[in-house]
Amino acid sequence: MDFTLKIWRQENQKAKGRFETYKIKDISPDCSFLEMLDILNESLVDKLSHPVCFDNDCREGICGMCGLYINGRPHGPDDAVTTCQLHMRKFEGVDTITIEPWRAKPFPVIRDLVVDRTALDKMIQEGGYVSVTTGGIPDGNAIPIPKHKADQAMDSASCIGCGACIAACKNASAMLFVGAKVTQLALLPQGKPEAAIRVQKMVAKMDELGFGNCTNTYACEAECPKEIKRSNISRMNLEFILAKIVSEETI
């Protein structure tokens, strides 16, 4: 398969970026998208130029490190996959592929297609956990958890923190990301004691970091590689309202 690639190049955060065009030939349909970029990069090194920087690591769709905006969609044209799981066979009949970094104010470009996503960690640090320390805790079976609740919590916990939901959103809202963590922990007895304070702190941090609000377009849900449901946002809103109205703990 042959393609024309239009790739965003930007030296560093302050530099002015631009699209560069590259031609690439004889790509196997079984090749993954990132392997196609590897081939491009090897050819760039051959020509003594600087290869295209892009984040990637596990290449099996679980670490959340990769994330490219491909032909206008986060993680490209396939459903329920990360960029690393996307294969070139999905580009049958396509000539030009445009590749951009995640574009959102809280995700500044570091170089080319690499963006800074530490804002995600900062939101988790505001209480996206149960405040236990190591040791001194009861047996794992001491508190039974209904299977359906554990399963639902697992669905929310599947989030890989890639940021596609934010890149997809016209408001750069992080509500699906935050909602998934809030929901996971609110569903489990272990997360209950801190539920009210957690949701308030995480939402406050989300606002502070410059993420927008949800206006119910649900592009986040459509583009999430792990198919995290928008009901996580509803759950978060509910938890937030309850926390503000009912809870004695406010921030």
Place this chain on the structure above:
Amino acid sequence: MSTLDSKIPEGQLSEKWTKYKSSQKLVNPANKRKLDVIVVGTGLAGSSAAASLGALGFNVKIFCISDSPRRAHSIAAQGGINAAKNYQNDGDSVERLFNDTIKGGDYRAREANVYRLAEVANSIIDQGVAQGIPFARDYAGLLDNRSFGGSQVSRTFYAKGQTGQQLLLGAYSALSKEIKAGTVEMYERKEMMDLVVIDGQARGIITRDLQTGELERWSSHAVVMATGGYGNVYFLSTNAMECNGSAAVQCYHKGAMFANPCFVQIHPTCIPVKGDYQSKLTLMSESLRNDGRIWVPKNIEDSKAIREGKLNPTSIKEEDRDYYLERRYPAFGNLVPRDIASRAAKERCDAGYGVGAGFAVYLDFKTAIERLGRDKIQERYGNLFQMYEKIVDVDPYENPMMIYPAVHYTMGGLWVDYDLQTTIPGLFATGEANFSDHGANRLGASALMQGLADGYFILPYTMQNFLADKIHQPRVSIENKEFEQAEKDVRTKLESIMAIKGEKTVDTLQRELGHIMWEYVGMGRNAEKLTKAIPMLAALRKEFWSNVRVTGDMTSMNPELAKALRLADHIELSQVMAKDALQREESCGGHYREEYVTDEGEARRDDEKFMFVGVWEYKGEGQEPIMHKEELNYEFINVQQRNYK
């Protein structure tokens, strides 16, 4: 250089750890604040250690190669984590988990360490539940289990096919809590470049910022290496792209000895290689062997027809299928340990029965789907089936999966004593980065167990024991001459790589290394191949230092330079691996020497001559490393020939 003292406490096996804990030295809270610890690596072993040490009150700095701790490759572990809870009432116990682990490792692991691992494993499950990890549960709301290779009980806890993800996110949440509390400082996108040793003690590290190229110095009272394994020396492996053994090699250069480098695990169920462009291999969890049956055609003509695309596997009759694991190992069937399952697949493919391109066997769910229904299979393995379909473009509910062995895990690593301390005082190694618990073969679902056992429940004790003697030791300045020298050495190394401006890309050389290692130091080794590999690796090393091409500069984000640095260390490590594989004239676990087999084709151990840990000491650039031996004494376990029939 210190001698190899494993510092195993006296007494009965079951009492050693309890005694250790009750008699070890402690540090009072006011003094903890004066002591600094550096943790390198944010996977299970690193995050859990940093969070636990931070919570105790030490000043912890943790360094991450990626943008977030959650990217570490622990996240990709699929199947589960072992613990001897005996919730299933199927006869499990700490002793049995200990026995299975030692036997699974083919009697090449240290008894006392493994017993301690089995002992603390239960607490990991409790810890995980308390952190809000959504482990799989049954309809009564209690924790569910599945079976894994090398055991006859169900002791594996899991969270769908994403157990590693959930456990890592648990450790990451504990770490996030400590970062917020200010006890742990997090540094992302910084890679360790060198270890700083002052007066024989590890006192800090040099890092390189992967965004700016800046070299930085960090001092501490102790350093923890939680940097994972070196499976990427094979180029194609199930490891993530960033996984590397470079930091471990830096420690080896500074005097930390390297144990059993040749012990590499080849995982039996990976998606086969497709083309030259391939950058990595994807694992299909061992848990699939609970319900999937492994087979190749019984008739060689059928295999040939399948390879030529003339025959579909689903049309091969039941009686014409060779379920070779069930045939050869009736007691354990498809759940034999990984090394055995891998070799059996290679044996069938080498004999001409392979499918796909010749290097693949089937993993079939037909019987399981008939027995349990598609929904149940989807619930258990849904994400794995989806992953397979996305990569291979074949629906595994309808057609059998194709799998083949691939490099997965390294049992070898930095030599550590019972305290998890290396041969450099103050330098500790945890998780896959050390060597101590898995012998010559790791059992499935034991990597997560070991990483977290080390980080949550072992290191916080043993490191405190070390630091108790350091409360009067003042902080060392990073302006110190050892720091200056270390940074200078790193800079010189970087400059010399940039100055080569050769013809070959890093990836090309990396592929060449992978090829040598897979063909000559891979699944089936022999003296002839290994003797050939050693000069080939030396030549490759020479070629690297004279002909590598790295473009870009040293002062901005430059992944090519980062890869080149790791490759230089990987070539050197490969040389030690080949030497270690050559000296070990026996077959044990993942180390299979074709000259040393039984009449039935099984691995033949030589306990008389090789019941030791091969521990390699660096002797300087251009010098041959020296091997020391740590004899393994089995006081409590009855050493047997492994038998899974």
